[in-house]
Amino acid sequence: MSDKNKSLKNSAALGHIKFGGYDPETTQNIELIERRNKHFAGSMLFYHDPVHIVRGEGARLYDDKGRCYVDCYNNVQSMGHANPSIARAIADQSTVLNTHTRYLHENVIELAEEVAKTLPGDLEVCLFVCTGTEACELAMRIARVVTGNSGAVVMEGSYHGNSKLVGEMSTATYPKEKRPPYIQAVEPPNTYRGSFLEGEGDDEQLGQRYADLVDPAIEALEGNGEGLAAFVCDTIFDSQGALDAPGDYFTRVYEKVHAAGGLCIADEVQAGVCRTGTFWGFEQYDVVPDIVFTGKPFGGGYPVAAVFTTRAIADEWARSDIYFNTFGGNPVAAAAARAVIHYAKEHNILEHVSSVGEYLVSHLRQLAQKHEVIGHIQGRGLFVGVDLVRDRKTREPAAELARLIPDAMKAEGVLIGLTGPNGNCLKFRPPLVFTEEDVDITLAAFDKVLAELEYR
């Protein structure tokens, strides 16, 4: 392994959070990086030779030299970079008024009415905050107040955010021996490399088998005095590789959680707002959570996030708790989030995602016939994980090869990232306005890069 590759490996501690690591000798932007380094700390830059992006449009990003990149990574600007209608909504409202929500304003009310229409009937109460982390904090706070318990069942390898509480719920981010007793983690339903595999034995039992793993977690919380407040799960399993859970997995888990007196919380920061081909990721599994929260894509880039729950839960919670968020749901934030919902509707983004997602997967399957390293293709809509293997039989993760792909793809004009506990899953998670042409460019680059890396 070359020194360059070694430094790449060292810096790829968490597949879903960071990859790359710049090389001071070869980067083209050393002056800017050195100005940045003077004032920054612990802050990652993507890529060996970090990109200096100055402009965006649709699913394309442009660097300072005018080079165009196909963006197969960014899920915040999911209605397209610099989307004119969202930018216009932000600009127009910013020139008129922006205050907190303790004065009446129509924007936040109209946002609540519009977003409630995207949710199952009972989920009609909205609480607006700024970020996914704040939303997860509030969701957990509501669950704790309402159940009187403090424990959470989460996935192994989960990522929910960056505060103390939400960081502890993010089992991917710290060693297992530091896990506090109120956190119990279960194995995610990875039917390609988990404890129970598709195609081995009775596939109809897979959902049940993975769901049953929740039983000892709940028992542990009941045994250690924490009690079960909530089951919290990202419905696209972003940090676990973008998994397809068995179709009955969530139904069975939700039953167990409710039977134990807990609430079911869907983390829709990744899967929400049309990403999977349904407006919310949980719709893929035909369940209705008790609490839903979202973040990143909700404001198209404006920091606005939300928690949704039922009137019964909200009223029970509000009896003994109050919550206020300075920026949450302010007139500009609400204008941005409304513009996202309007754009999605007016441009049939759900249909577009399903259609381009299918196109992406079918073309990935064609590539898989050519490249043995493609072990498994998983995910939904425009959130697709490609699990790369050294050997299709042993399914040994091709982590070293995977780590080289983002830089190599960047050289071909495509921005893409990695995910999964082994850092070996390539994550196709573009802005939702991604086109078939964008797929073609991305997969041509992937084909070329795999050919170079596999056979050198």
Next chain:
Amino acid sequence: MSDKNKSLKNSAALGHIKFGGYDPETTQNIELIERRNKHFAGSMLFYHDPVHIVRGEGARLYDDKGRCYVDCYNNVQSMGHANPSIARAIADQSTVLNTHTRYLHENVIELAEEVAKTLPGDLEVCLFVCTGTEACELAMRIARVVTGNSGAVVMEGSYHGNSKLVGEMSTATYPKEKRPPYIQAVEPPNTYRGSFLEGEGDDEQLGQRYADLVDPAIEALEGNGEGLAAFVCDTIFDSQGALDAPGDYFTRVYEKVHAAGGLCIADEVQAGVCRTGTFWGFEQYDVVPDIVFTGKPFGGGYPVAAVFTTRAIADEWARSDIYFNTFGGNPVAAAAARAVIHYAKEHNILEHVSSVGEYLVSHLRQLAQKHEVIGHIQGRGLFVGVDLVRDRKTREPAAELARLIPDAMKAEGVLIGLTGPNGNCLKFRPPLVFTEEDVDITLAAFDKVLAELEYR
């Protein structure tokens, strides 16, 4: 007490967080409120008859009927409502690009360079987040990693934010018996109604006496195994009534904290960005904190916040921790924060704040000659608290009268709030572009309202 006043009292649980409570029978905006209630929970509206604000300009807000209010409350849009240069910066950048900070972008680097110039030399490392809560979370996280301890010394009656951790650091928001052992609270240095009073005994000893209260708090943390990670204090003591600490208070406390191996964290969400007449509130006390964080006014309404620390602390922290914030310091956030700093410089906001602040205080002192209920005038720059008393000798808080003032002032065209543990401090905390004319209107209303409330 009338039923109306009773309902006001019941809803004024936390002086600094909420006041008012709408009356469904008399409000003019019942249709909008009922639409709002259908989708909201536990979310306060200010005022008996909540205002429906549709437009802002400078320190003036306008309701849906075109009525103009002088804004003596809002500290987020501190460079004025709908400030055209800030709105323009947000609009221009939104139409070009908005992504995370793992690609290079000049805005966030230039913001870091510009904001570092406002800080003492060593505080050169910047970490950008979205909200004051996220900033306080990160400040505390850094302090814990660097010191290896977990405890915090905070003020009684403090407010720092709304996450689990920061909520626990906010002693104003929950009963003392629920305080976790890692939180030790000390009496704030209120020289008008605290344990040690100005004008009683040796005033030169006041700073020392209040600072000495930190000793047992540190000892408690050392005794219970938590250890001292940080002393965290809002340098304008917003939630305690907007206090003037004795001039040597912070110097003496910082010495004790450092001697015990802890870090000194200044919460500049309220006092920062020119509010007190210096760029940062801690400058009023001639100290240099180890970590500074700000929020609300930093982006002029855009959700952007920041933590500042020294290179030594940042590097020590980054050795074992990484942090990433999706929206923090993105190109639009950075453009907004830069526009705030530019506006403040170009319009000599610091001088303006000092000058109008003095004008406000001198005219409040004149009113105090007329109204016995004005017990004490405290604070700095354009953050002034007026402690209202039933009797100047006993200093009994005039809490019931105070609770009626915001609604009465609103009827006179002035928006203003309350603060302090007794809810009896009127809080003059306008946008920093507040003019002498705005002061005149505000104090004419205050004069009239006091005359009506005192003598009826």
